[in-house]
Amino acid sequence: MASDRAKHLKRLRRLHRSARGWTVRAGLLTGATAVLVPYSGLGLPDAFWAAAAGGSIAMTVWRWLDYRAFRALPVPPEPDPALAGAMARDKLVGLVQRLPAGRTAVAEFDRQRESFKLRGLTVAEPWRRLDRAAAMLSGLIGRLGPVAEAAVLDAAVAERQLRDLAQRCASVERAMRIGPAGDNLRPAHRALAEQLEQGVAAYEQFVTAAAGCVAEDTTAVGNLTDATAFLRGVAEGLADLRTPQPTPRPQTA
Known part of the structure; x- marks a missing residue:
């Protein structure tokens, strides 16, 4: 995208x-x-020549006025290289996502990039396990049916909160x-x-x-319900952790 x-x-x-040009x-x-009118006298064709000459002169004047008025405007500053790079990346990502399986490739690239940033930290292993479990769940979503739709939404919320928690833990470890x-x-x-x-x-x-559940295990339905409740509790705990607690006011004697 041009700046x-x-x-x-x-x-x-x-x-x-x-x-x-004008x-x-x-x-x-x-x-x-100027050459043809004195040469052959003023006739109907010469009137067209004169009209064309007058119109072209008027257009020339207008074009030069437009050019000078626009040249007097301030030129926008040079774009920030970081912002220009981000815009170019967004444009490239948009083009790739239009291709078949492009969205999957971009998501995989983003996961690999985030994993590389966490290399050498203690959160790298939990992040890898979370990536693997999320990829497995993505392949199961289409087979779980509408019964587990609410559970899948809870899992998506929990995944986002776990990734945010991992990034916070990594920031503390770097510090x-x-x-x-x-x-x-x-x-x-x-x-x-x-x-x-x-x-x-x-x-x-x-x-x-x-x-x-996908394997049609009769005991797995209850296990999924229990796991969903446990995962929801973990997600709510993480949400409460991010919510700032009000500072108690000191009591006056």
């Missing part, structure tokens, strides 16, 4: 070319009229590496890692129960 600066300069060049046409028609001051973050990191492990285990339990 505002590129569009501005492109239009300025187009107006300049148009003004120069200047050439006006010169040719005016010169032809722990800045020096001795990062040791103060170890309790918070330990608590986040434990919550992430519990959540991923609940998500895996849900996917296992969903696979049992």
